Amino acid sequence: MFVKLCGLRTESDVTVAIETGADAVGFVLTSSPRQIDVDLAARLVAEVPADVLTVAVVRGITAAEAGEMALKTGVRALQLHGDYPRESFDELAELPFGLVRATALGPETDVRTGAFGEELLLIDSPVAGSGEQWDITRLAENPPTGKWMLAGGLSPETVAGAISVARPWGVDVSSGIESSRGVKDHGRMREFVLAARGQGL
Numbered sequence: 001m002f003v004k005l006c007g008l009r010t011e012s013d014v015t016v017a018i019e020t021g022a023d024a025v026g027f028v029l030t031s032s033p034r035q036i037d038v039d040l041a042a043r044l045v046a047e048v049p050a051d052v053l054t055v056a057v058v059r060g061i062t063a064a065e066a067g068e069m070a071l072k073t074g075v076r077a078l079q080l081h082g083d084y085p086r087e088s089f090d091e092l093a094e095l096p097f098g099l100v101r102a103t104a105l106g107p108e109t110d111v112r113t114g115a116f117g118e119e120l121l122l123i124d125s126p127v128a129g130s131g132e133q134w135d136i137t138r139l140a141e142n143p144p145t146g147k148w149m150l151a152g153g154l155s156p157e158t159v160a161g162a163i164s165v166a167r168p169w170g171v172d173v174s175s176g177i178e179s180s181r182g183v184k185d186h187g188r189m190r191e192f193v194l195a196a197r198g199q200g201l
């Protein structure tokens, strides 16, 4: 199970994420309690070994701005959150990082990974980064294909059950591994990765 830990803000967050064996780490670069600036993100990205995917997470800015920020940080992937159209993905396609399409599940959502040219698809709650759970049984009506991650209100306590219902390729979490909004709880980060891999208590 591919595991992404999102919203990391400090060197110790990154160190612990790597120790847990997480496959990917996310840095939020736009408005959020977890927002960090490009310079700090670049310093944290430099601490991450090559076998862990580094992801810049953005929402509410243009594709051009997002691409520029991602280039400055040196991340290996850019996660576009929200209603970015296919044209935004086309605009970024030639840049030297992969793309993650992050979207909530709606009646018209294209749930085929790669439909917009992205490498990974993330199906999230309607309010990204809120920690709110959503009805993941709806995925059965419109099952995603390819390398797709489940997110939205996951936690060490719920992730194993969510995996058994939704059968994703990977999982992504932010709020569920925090002690308070924006502050990562290193113990819960460890517990989440173990639980996602079926090694929880």
Ligand SMILES: O=C(O)c1ccccc1NCC(=O)[C@H](O)[C@H](O)COP(=O)(O)O
Pocket: 006, 007, 028, 030, 031, 032, 033, 034, 057, 058, 059, 081, 102, 122, 124, 125, 127, 128, 129, 130, 131, 132, 151, 152, 153, 154, 172, 173, 174, 175, 176
């Ligand atoms: O974390 C944020 O505040 C955020 C802000 C803007 C766009 C995306 C954001 N977060 C993305 C994520 O952390 C994850 O991809 C995902 O939404 C998990 O969220 P959570 O329900 O908090 O586990």
